[in-house]
Amino acid sequence: MSTVAVEVVYRGIFQRTLARNIVRSIVFAARKEGKIGTAFGRYGDSPERNGIPAKQFAVVADDAEELEEVLARYEPTEVDVTINVDDTMCKGIESWAWYGLQPINQLTKPNGTLIVTSRQDADSLVEDIHQKDTPFDLSIIKSTVSFSGLWVYKDDHTDARILGTLCNVCPQLFSIDSMLQALDEQGNGETKLASAQKAYDVATIRTVEPGEGNSEVPYKFELLGWQTMEEGLVIRAQGKGGGFRGGDEGFQPDRNEVFKKYSTRSMRPVINFETCIKCTLCWLQCPDTCFDITPDGLYDANMESCCGCGVCEAVCPVPDCVTMVSEADFNDNSSQWEAWQEDKPSYQQWMTALVDKQKAETRTHGFHHVGGYTEEIAASEDA
Amino acid sequence: MTTTATNELFQTEKEELISGSEAIALACALADVDVITAYPIRPYDTVMQYVSKLKADGSFDCDFIVAESEHSQFEIVKHASSVGARTFTGSSGVGWFYAFEAITVTAGLRLPVVAMVGNRALDDPGAFGVEHNDALAVRDLGWMLYWVATAQEALDIALLAWRVAEDPTVFLPFAVSCDGSFLTHSQAIVNVPTSEQVNKFLPPYDRGKLQLHPDNPITIAPQVNEDWLMEMRRQSDEAMHRSVGVIKKAYEEFKEIFGRGDPSPFVEEYMTEDADIIIVGMGTLALPVRVAVRRFQEAGRKIGFVRVKFFRPFPTEELQEILTKCKAVCVVDRDYSYGAPSYGGVLFTELRSALYPMEKRPLMLNFIAGLGGREVHVNDVNDMVDIVQKAIETGIIEQEATWIGVRDN
Numbered sequence: 097m098s099t100v101a102v103e104v105v106y107r108g109i110f111q112r113t114l115a116r117n118i119v120r121s122i123v124f125a126a127r128k129e130g131k132i133g134t135a136f137g138r139y140g141d142s143p144e145r146n147g148i149p150a151k152q153f154a155v156v157a158d159d160a161e162e163l164e165e166v167l168a169r170y171e172p173t174e175v176d177v178t179i180n181v182d183d184t185m186c187k188g189i190e191s192w193a194w195y196g197l198q199p200i201n202q203l204t205k206p207n208g209t210l211i212v213t214s215r216q217d218a219d220s221l222v223e224d225i226h227q228k229d230t231p232f233d234l235s236i237i238k239s240t241v242s243f244s245g246l247w248v249y250k251d252d253h254t255d256a257r258i259l260g261t262l263c264n265v266c267p268q269l270f271s272i273d274s275m276l277q278a279l280d281e282q283g284n285g286e287t288k289l290a291s292a293q294k295a296y297d298v299a300t301i302r303t304v305e306p307g308e309g310n311s312e313v314p315y316k317f318e319l320l321g322w323q324t325m326e327e328g329l330v331i332r333a334q335g336k337g338g339g340f341r342g343g344d345e346g347f348q349p350d351r352n353e354v355f356k357k358y359s360t361r362s363m364r365p366v367i368n369f370e371t372c373i374k375c376t377l378c379w380l381q382c383p384d385t386c387f388d389i390t391p392d393g394l395y396d397a398n399m400e401s402c403c404g405c406g407v408c409e410a411v412c413p414v415p416d417c418v419t420m421v422s423e424a425d426f427n428d429n430s431s432q433w434e435a436w437q438e439d440k441p442s443y444q445q446w447m448t449a450l451v452d453k454q455k456a457e458t459r460t461h462g463f464h465h466v467g468g469y470t471e472e473i474a475a476s477e478d479a
Numbered sequence: 480m481t482t483t484a485t486n487e488l489f490q491t492e493k494e495e496l497i498s499g500s501e502a503i504a505l506a507c508a509l510a511d512v513d514v515i516t517a518y519p520i521r522p523y524d525t526v527m528q529y530v531s532k533l534k535a536d537g538s539f540d541c542d543f544i545v546a547e548s549e550h551s552q553f554e555i556v557k558h559a560s561s562v563g564a565r566t567f568t569g570s571s572g573v574g575w576f577y578a579f580e581a582i583t584v585t586a587g588l589r590l591p592v593v594a595m596v597g598n599r600a601l602d603d604p605g606a607f608g609v610e611h612n613d614a615l616a617v618r619d620l621g622w623m624l625y626w627v628a629t630a631q632e633a634l635d636i637a638l639l640a641w642r643v644a645e646d647p648t649v650f651l652p653f654a655v656s657c658d659g660s661f662l663t664h665s666q667a668i669v670n671v672p673t674s675e676q677v678n679k680f681l682p683p684y685d686r687g688k689l690q691l692h693p694d695n696p697i698t699i700a701p702q703v704n705e706d707w708l709m710e711m712r713r714q715s716d717e718a719m720h721r722s723v724g725v726i727k728k729a730y731e732e733f734k735e736i737f738g739r740g741d742p743s744p745f746v747e748e749y750m751t752e753d754a755d756i757i758i759v760g761m762g763t764l765a766l767p768v769r770v771a772v773r774r775f776q777e778a779g780r781k782i783g784f785v786r787v788k789f790f791r792p793f794p795t796e797e798l799q800e801i802l803t804k805c806k807a808v809c810v811v812d813r814d815y816s817y818g819a820p821s822y823g824g825v826l827f828t829e830l831r832s833a834l835y836p837m838e839k840r841p842l843m844l845n846f847i848a849g850l851g852g853r854e855v856h857v858n859d860v861n862d863m864v865d866i867v868q869k870a871i872e873t874g875i876i877e878q879e880a881t882w883i884g885v886r887d888n
């Protein structure tokens with residue numbers, strides 16, 4: 097029995113077509129070698145929701161009966177290859193409220209492979225990825241994370257590069273020739289085939305040893321049974337909250353202890369407390385009630401609750417006072433206001449560097465991708 | 480009378496990697512459906528996505544109407560069907576329920592509308608996953624009801640649906656039920672037939688002298704009260720009776736033309752020969768159950784499976800014949816019927832009633848499983864079989880209906 101399962105972890109809507117292209121091409125390429133396969137999305141996800149981590153799978157088997165054996169459990173319990181198309185999800189994902197935080201490599205088999213598209217190097221990715229008891233290979237495709245806007249697809253060859261890499265790191269699946277043939281038949285042009293071939297040629301792996309990586313214990317839920325669950329389909333509200341960090345001044349709302357949404361985020365806001373005019377707009381408009389009011393009347397965004405929507409950046413009237421920057425540059429959810437209090441010059445320096453980097457990179461996330469395209473096109477025309 | 484065009488997309492037989500929803504969209508194009516109405520609700524909406532794509536790509540010409548609600552959606556196809564248009568529509572869960580008034584009159588007026596029900600749990604609680612209660616709600620109304628298990632079957636049965644529904648001796652609507660997610664959202668390899676094959680199998684829809692047309696002035700749907708109503712109900716009852724023969728004949732022809740199909744259009748038997756226990760279920764449940772059955776058989780246990788394909792007309796005779804040969808029947812309901820006899824599910828209640836007149840009646844146990852899209856795993860099936868086995872050994876049924884895979888704490 098030789099079935100191979102591959103999962104693609106992607107961000108809802110902005111990367112859905114990308115994920116779909118990858119899993120479908122896997123089945124087509126397997127077909128070239130007389131194998132049978134299926135491609136499907138995890139239905140429990142909400143892939144139409146902006147930025148929500150979601151999954152698609154491809155399962156390939158030698159014959160129909162073998163495939164049925166695997167699919168008797170619809171969602172695979174382990175996969176040979178995990179493909180992560182947004183490196184910020186290396187920190188773990190929570191696609192739906194009751195799943196808890198799942199490490200990106202949760203389903204990756206012992207000695208399986210995790211493919212990530214990223215500009216980060218292996219060491220900095222390994223810092224984010226949760227430890228496992230068994231070794232796995234990390235294969236990085238050096239590239240800017242591919243995000244498109246709503247309902248559109250940006251054909252930047254990310255799919256072809258991933259598929260080429262896949263043929264190299266998982267040779268038991270199919271040969272690069274079968275993949276090229278499949279891509280050709282699906283109407284992909286020569287340049288795309290060349291991208292797949294090149295990715296195949298240059299693919300590298302770095303083995304991640306047991307115990308190496310992020311040691312955080314991912315949070316999870318205790319699911320209630322029918323006898324303990326409250327009847328009437330209700331969810332009790334959180335408490336009203338009180339003073340900032342339990343003190344008398346300022347304000348912070350009570351927050352859900354277990355359901356956090358930060359894995360939805362591919363960018364996060366950084367705040368320049370020195371230019372803030374305390375207008376309250378970010379606090380009012382944030383859809384997730386992230387902002388805590390500090391004793392000095394400033395607004396500190398709580399990073400365990402922030403989904404990265406960018407509304408605060410959009411509504412802030414002061415230029416560069418709130419800036420959405422890449423989530424990849426952070427390893428924790430600590431308070432920016434506290435860091436600023438502790439050492440203002442260092443904070444300013446750190447923040448300014450992130451803001452400058454963002455301006456240079458023009459990294460975008462789906463929510464303001466219309467603007468993102470404009471920036472990208474302008475940047476490429478300048479070049 | 481409409482004619483069936485030959486679509487350029489389907490000149491040669493080919494293999495596609497598609498979901499059950501895409502398969503049904505292709506069936507619409509193959510059948511050259513005239514009027515399609517849509518209103519989005521997951522998981523049915525996948526069909527409208529694919530239909531609109533085919534139309535936008537210029538591969539399929541039909542009147543595609545996105546209505547402002549499910550009620551209008553079903554009203555429009557009802558009317559289109561009365562003027563002689565081949566129609567297709569569909570919905571899921573509470574969307575299907577919102578259209579209920581139109582759904583009942585479609586059957587009452589003997590209009591052969593074909594609908595896809597993407598099975599979804601009824602709100603509340605909100606859930607996208609499969610439960611069969613939505614489609615089952617039309618079981619008493621004169622709709623033919625079929626549960627498919629694979630994307631290939633979705634395409635094939637959609638074609639069969641128009642053929643049977645539009646047969647002048649039947650003229651009843653037909654609902655093709657597809658389990659949400661497992662069918663609507665997973666892509667499998669499907670053989671897509673040619674237009675030529677389909678045209679051979681599926682004659683154009685001819686409403687004959689019932690067609691609403693200026694050249695054929697008629698009034699449809701008068702108020703009749705007790706003077707006419709009962710006779711009309713009796714006619715629908717007879718049409719449902721007649722559909723059995725029409726289905727058999729059409730299925731035989733289907734197999735001949737397309738070269739695939741099961742021995743029976745009504746039920747699928749899997750390793751039922753000499754079985755002590757037969758598991759009965761509908762839809763994609765077949766997948767884990769077949770795997771479990773294979774493992775039992777490998778271990779020398781005589782466990783078989785019957786998939787009920789047609790729920791209406793209910794395959795009474797077939798099931799009587801198959802199930803009276805075994806010691807116990809293990810009915811898996813992906814539905815609930817609060818307060819039903821023994822608090823059992825809908826399939827169980829119907830099956831038990833079908834077997835009541837038989838001289839040799841097997842033990843019957845019921846399992847409610849897989850609600851709201853929860854997966855039914857091979858070990859859940861093993862648990863059911865264990866309970867049934869115990870009942871055979873002791874001769875005692877401790878509990879007729881058991882919920883499986885529910886957190887009991």
Ligand code: SF4
Nearest residue numbers: 382402403405406408
């Ligand atoms: S990005 Fe800003 S507005 Fe959006 S959730 Fe985070 S803090 Fe709130």
Ligand code: SF4
Nearest residue numbers: 372373375376378412
């Ligand atoms: S919107 Fe900007 S200026 Fe206004 S309170 Fe928030 S951070 Fe300060």
